[in-house]
Amino acid sequence: MQERRNSVKEALAQGQTQLGLWCSLGSALVTEVMAGSGCDWLLIDAEHSPNDLLSVVAQLQAVGADDVEACVRLPEDNPTLVKQFMDAGARSLMIPNVKTAEQARQIVASARYAPEGVRGFSVGHRANRFGRVKDYHANAPRNQMLILQIECKEGVANASQIAAVEGVDVLFVGPGDLSTNMGAMHNAGADHVQQAIGSVLKAAQDAGKAAGILAPMQADAERYIADGFTFVAVGADLGLVARGSDALIAHFRKG
Numbered sequence: 001m002q003e004r005r006n007s008v009k010e011a012l013a014q015g016q017t018q019l020g021l022w023c024s025l026g027s028a029l030v031t032e033v034m035a036g037s038g039c040d041w042l043l044i045d046a047e048h049s050p051n052d053l054l055s056v057v058a059q060l061q062a063v064g065a066d067d068v069e070a071c072v073r074l075p076e077d078n079p080t081l082v083k084q085f086m087d088a089g090a091r092s093l094m095i096p097n098v099k100t101a102e103q104a105r106q107i108v109a110s111a112r113y114a115p116e117g118v119r120g121f122s123v124g125h126r127a128n129r130f131g132r133v134k135d136y137h138a139n140a141p142r143n144q145m146l147i148l149q150i151e152c153k154e155g156v157a158n159a160s161q162i163a164a165v166e167g168v169d170v171l172f173v174g175p176g177d178l179s180t181n182m183g184a185m186h187n188a189g190a191d192h193v194q195q196a197i198g199s200v201l202k203a204a205q206d207a208g209k210a211a212g213i214l215a216p217m218q219a220d221a222e223r224y225i226a227d228g229f230t231f232v233a234v235g236a237d238l239g240l241v242a243r244g245s246d247a248l249i250a251h252f253r254k255g
């Protein structure tokens with residue numbers, strides 16, 4: 001049995017825009033609905049959402065039948081979590097708040113088996129279809145994707161060195177955390193935050209890597225895509241359900 005190719009990783013390497021949706025509700029059913037939307041990738045969030053390893057596995061299973069790359073955001077940069085989630089079949093990982101190139105190198109090492117890395121070895125797991133993908137251990141990095149979030153001034157300052165680390169696929173701006181860290185909470189549109197976002201984009205592009213961002217407002221997403229961001233989350237289940245239900249009820253209340 002062959003491992004399914006990571007078509008999002010391949011498309012990004014060719015500079016193609018890949019549209020994503022954020023899954024924050026911790027629900028396999030909702031994630032399954034999102035997966036059927038035609039998006040290229042989903043982000044199952046285990047940082048700010050009520051998710052654990054088993055609820056993430058349930059969502060990975062729900063996405064399974066769709067031709068969508070299911071990425072998982074870990075709650076923190078932690079090699080044990082990298083191992084556990086990768087073994088569970090999360091091969092595209094987003095790591096929050098990466099600040100230095102050395103940290104990026106450690107993250108890459110945590111995703112790789114020796115001699116390049118330190119990932120613990122298990123013969124059979126969900127990632128290799130319980131031992132059925134025979135060449136999994138030798139070839140795992142080929143389909144893995146590491147998406148490192150840049151969310152603070154230090155990360156912005158070091159973005160070029162982080163992007164240059166072999167094994168890093170995407171620099172992903174967290175506009176909420178970055179703007180908060182830069183003294184502009186709720187205002188990622190502030191000039192100094194936009195300059196920082198632009199410098200992360202340039203750092204990624206100069207290193208031949210993809211740049212990503214979460215942009216649930218349509219106009220923002222269109223602008224970021226026009227600027228050159230190629231890994232863009234254009235909406236979230238939480239926002240779609242909350243704002244959609246708000247608007248529906250408001251429509252009937254106003255009469």
Ligand SMILES: O=C(O)C(=O)C[C@H](O)[C@@H](O)CO
Nearest residue numbers: 024048174175176177178214
């Ligand atoms: O800093 C950000 O913005 C992000 O990383 C996304 C947030 O965590 C959040 O909006 C996800 O629901």
